[in-house]
Amino acid sequence: MRIAHVAPLWESVPPRGYGAVESLVAELAAIQVLDGHDVTVFASGDSEVAGSLHSVSAAALYADPRIREPEIYRMMQLLEVRDRAEEFDVIHSHVHSNTGCLAIPTLHGLGTPVVHTVHCFFNEDNAQLFRRFAAERYVAISDDQRSRLPELNYLDTVRHGIAVEAFPFDAEPSGRSPYLAFLGRIRPEKGVHAAIEAARLAGFPLKIAGRIKPVDQDYFERQVRPHVDGEHVSFLGELDFPGKTALLSSAAATLMTSLVPEPFGMVPIESMACGTPVMSLRTGAAAELIRDGVTGLLADSVQELAAAIRRFPTIDRASCRRHVTSEFSIRRMADGYAAAYRTATHG
Secondary structure, eight states: OEEEEEOOSSSOSSOSSSOHHHHHHHHHHHHHHHTTOEEEEEOOTTOOOSSEEEOSSSSOGGGOTTOSOHHHHHHHHHHHHHHTGGGOSEEEEEEOSGGGGGHHHHTTTOSSOEEEEEOSOOOTTHHHHHHHTTTSEEEESSHHHHHHSTTSOEEEEOOOOBOGGGSOOOSSOOSSSOOEEEESOOSGGGTHHHHHHHHHHHTOOEEEEOOOOGGGHHHIIIIIGGGOOSSSEEEOOSOOHHHHHHHHHHSSEEEEOOSSOOSOOHHHHHHHHTTOOEEEESOTTHHHHSOBTTTEEEESSHHHHHHHHTTGGGSOHHHHHHHHHHHSBHHHHHHHHHHHHHHHHHO
16 A cells, blocks of 8 residues: 555654654554555654655754744645645544644545544543544544544554564563652653652652653642652653663553543553553553553552552563563554555545
């Protein structure tokens, strides 16, 4: 097939650091090229992708201080996709929050089938747009996400996959002393403050890694930095892939404390690929990713989470790795999208 991927422009594909959607696009494009498809990725100009790259911006938008109106580049990207639509058998749009949703109305009505993977969670604002375009072709990334706006025209649910072999596996945590890990954006809805409290109640040191956007700096200064002492709580900043995998593989457990209904979560499957169990609040799709009592533990409150942390030695790290290999491989994800493309082009 001739496949076009429409990626976010905020990060390169793959990203240099944080960027779950961009990582997924890179992995999916690579395996589709290996499968013999003709793949074009619409992404930032500093991307390195399998197949062909088409860009309207020289670099990832967050990294180019010269750009004053980044939304303009998103519009230009989508117009380029429209202009070239007849070159492809299917256009795969990766819809993220805010201006990422522009793809839905902009690519509406094309002769080429468009498949929208919804990477954001639904809220009162964006649900208005999704409902208006409910008949478009959507792919959910979890059953929980799908249940929150069931009236959309879903082709399927395709869960994310990772290249499991790229993640180091440790049968035992390799850190000198047990610690907990938190990896993700440093912002209120990710619940970093809740992770700090859970680690404190459980009596374990916590290592935090992630990017802080300017809009979230005040949250960091008020609710995170006062706890950072280098002993009980450490802040490592944003990590590259080797740094991220070192953090996860050496941890006794990884904490997930999102306060919003995350439709998926790359960190849990990356952690489990390293053999590190995940202790998570029971929000969003957490129960679809983590096998409670087998690859991690789920809790309904920070207090319950702290109690779960104290029970993490009951989790077999090899079971975590096997779970990800079985359920969240790149091959399984690629096959899911191949089926969705067939439905879109022949349905």
